[in-house]
Amino acid sequence: MNDKIDQNAVETACQSLDDLGYAIVPDLISVEDARKLAEIASASPNRLPGHRGWEAVVALLNHDPAFARLVAHPTALAIVRRLIGGRTIPAPNAFAWPEEDQIRLMNCDALVVHPGSESGWWHVDPPMGQLNPARSLPDFPIVVNVMWMLTPYTKENGATRVVPGSYRLRRVPPATREPLDGELHACCGPGSIVIIPNTTWHVASPNSTSEDRIAIACAYVPWWVNRLTPDCYPVTPETYEKLPPVVQALTKHQLNWNMDFKNAVTT
């Protein structure tokens, strides 16, 4: 599969991220390809439960290298680089990190909302919620979550909700599962992506339909972050050997991660 960069989509998404703090890019892969990937993800046994009815299917690259296509999609990577890649041109007093190593993959997991699930809690992704709450959050993201919709994303089946503009508030949302003023559902079709930097307030919604809602979350960090939480699962050396070069470049740091979790995993 040779996915091409869509420069117009990159510009439109970056404008939306600037204005609203999130972006939707429709139809980056076909509905049929999305359906096949949903089937593969659903067959993986590596699961971590979250709130009732929600679970993460973790370390998908180890389950099947087919997910490398999503991790490496050039349109998604171009948007992520703009958000967290940093400078590309050196200055006399500031070097530029090599462009090909500016971003790295933290994890590639499926996020499944089962029928009858409850709402999640409003949050911003780590490490924002773990920073000193007496201080303002940074005004730049440290993690960018690119969520690939493999099923439709609707109000009824648990589309992620966001509060547009919340990244300007530079604080963690209230600890609630209730609707927040200004919230909206990030609705779109299978094969689309929703991009949520970890400065934007968001939450998983309840699923009142009879089918799973399935997304693949590819979370990226800048080169200066290695492992964000101890329970990020690394690609195995065997998986690494099978990955295309662009995904090897995004995951090579994971080869140094151990699996020796000393604390309860975070979900």
Ligand SMILES: O=C(O)CCC(=O)C(=O)O
């Ligand atoms: O599954 C969802 O809709 C949201 C997931 C989420 O909040 C997260 O991955 O941080």
